[in-house]
Amino acid sequence: MLLLIVNPGSTSTKIAVYDDEREVLSENIAHSAEELAPYAKIVDQKGFRKDIVLGALRKKGIEPRDLAAVVGRGGLLVPIPSGVYRVNERMLEDLNAGVQGEHASNLGGLIADEIAGPLGLPAFIVDPVVVDELEDWARLSGVPEIRRRSIFHALNHKYTARLAARELGRSYESVNLVVCHLGGGITVGAHERGRVVDVNNGLNGEGPITPERAGTVPAGDLVALACSGKHAEKDLKKMLTGRGGMVAHLGTNDMRETLKRAAAGDAKARLVFTAMVNTVAKQVGACAAVLKGRIDGIVLTGGLAHAKEFVDGIEERVRFLGRVFVFPGENEMIALAQAGLRVLRGEEEARAYPS
Numbered sequence: 001m002l003l004l005i006v007n008p009g010s011t012s013t014k015i016a017v018y019d020d021e022r023e024v025l026s027e028n029i030a031h032s033a034e035e036l037a038p039y040a041k042i043v044d045q046k047g048f049r050k051d052i053v054l055g056a057l058r059k060k061g062i063e064p065r066d067l068a069a070v071v072g073r074g075g076l077l078v079p080i081p082s083g084v085y086r087v088n089e090r091m092l093e094d095l096n097a098g099v100q101g102e103h104a105s106n107l108g109g110l111i112a113d114e115i116a117g118p119l120g121l122p123a124f125i126v127d128p129v130v131v132d133e134l135e136d137w138a139r140l141s142g143v144p145e146i147r148r149r150s151i152f153h154a155l156n157h158k159y160t161a162r163l164a165a166r167e168l169g170r171s172y173e174s175v176n177l178v179v180c181h182l183g184g185g186i187t188v189g190a191h192e193r194g195r196v197v198d199v200n201n202g203l204n205g206e207g208p209i210t211p212e213r214a215g216t217v218p219a220g221d222l223v224a225l226a227c228s229g230k231h232a233e234k235d236l237k238k239m240l241t242g243r244g245g246m247v248a249h250l251g252t253n254d255m256r257e258t259l260k261r262a263a264a265g266d267a268k269a270r271l272v273f274t275a276m277v278n279t280v281a282k283q284v285g286a287c288a289a290v291l292k293g294r295i296d297g298i299v300l301t302g303g304l305a306h307a308k309e310f311v312d313g314i315e316e317r318v319r320f321l322g323r324v325f326v327f328p329g330e331n332e333m334i335a336l337a338q339a340g341l342r343v344l345r346g347e348e349e350a351r352a353y354p355s
Helices: 042-059 089-097 106-119 154-167 219-226 233-240 246-250 255-263 267-290 308-321 332-344
Strands: 002-008 012-019 022-030 067-073 084-086 123-126 176-182 186-192 195-199 297-302 324-328
Touching: 002 042, 002 106, 002 332, 012 042, 012 332, 022 042, 022 332, 042 106, 067 106, 067 332, 084 332, 089 106, 106 123, 123 332, 154 176, 154 186, 154 195, 154 297, 154 324, 154 332, 176 267, 176 308, 186 267, 195 267, 219 233, 246 255, 246 267, 255 267, 255 308, 267 308, 297 308, 308 324
Parallel strands: 002 067, 067 123, 176 297, 297 324
Antiparallel strands: 002 012, 012 022, 084 123, 176 186, 186 195
C-alpha cells in the first residue's frame, strides 16, 4: 500500500513514499530564489512543484498509478476539528484563495489533488495548523473585540499525543495530556480525551518566549510602543514573530549557539535560556490547571526537544505534575503517512471539508 506524502515549505518541498509504514523514499527538494521568482503568488507554484515531485518519483522508478493515495500537508483553511480530510472542491477553492492567508502549506492539498485526481486516487490533508477544538471560554480575551484563535502545531501535537497514549497502554481519546511542540515557535496545548481544549496561538507570538517569537508581552507597554510613532505596524509584528525572543536578545535563533555561549560564561545567554525554560514550564502549568490537575502525561516534542539541556530544564520544573515523554523532531512525514493509512485501513473515517 504505497502512499505519497507531500509537505511544501517556503523554499523546499519534502516528499516521502511509504509502503505501509516503511519509508521507501525521502527527499527534501530545495527551490532557489531564481526558480521561485517567476511566481507572483505562492499558489502559482503549484504546477512547478507538482512536476518536481513527479520527477523525483520517476527517478526512483515509482509509478504514480501504483499509489494508493496522496497525502498533503494542510494549509491555512477555515477552522476545522482534528482529523483526516478528503480534498474536495471547496477546499481547493479556499486553498487557492488563501482564506486565512498565503502560506506554502496551502500547496499541500493542491499538489495532492493535482497528482491524485487524474488517476482516480484519494487525496487527503491531515491536521492543519488551523485545527480548532477550543472550549468556548478559551476563545475569549478580556477585550471583546479580540478573540483568541487556535493556531498551533496540530499535526505533531496529535501524532506525539497518540505515541504517549500508546506507551500508557491507552487510546488517545481516553487520556489527558499537556503537549509542548518546541521549535522556532512553541505551542503548548491541553489535550482532554482527544481534543485540544486550550492552546496558545503560536503564529502570533502568544505564549512562551521562543527562538524567534516574543511570547506574551505586557499589553500596556506594547500599546505604548505601538503608539510611539517609532515603529511601523509590519515592524511591530516582526518584533513579536520572526525577530522576537531569543534572536532579539542574542542575535541568534540557534539553541546550540545559545547553549555554547552560556557554557562559555555568557551571562546574558544563560539568562535568556533560563527565561525560555521557565516560560515553557509556566505554560505547562497553566494547561495542567485547565485539565484540573488530572493529567496522564506531559509530551515534549519538536526540533528543540533534541536539545537535552533545554528538555532537562523543562522536565525539572514540571515532572511533579506527571510522567514526561520526549519525542524529538517535527515528525510531519510519518504523521501524515500514518493518518492516511488509518483511513485506508478503515480505522478512521475521512472527514468532509465544510462547504
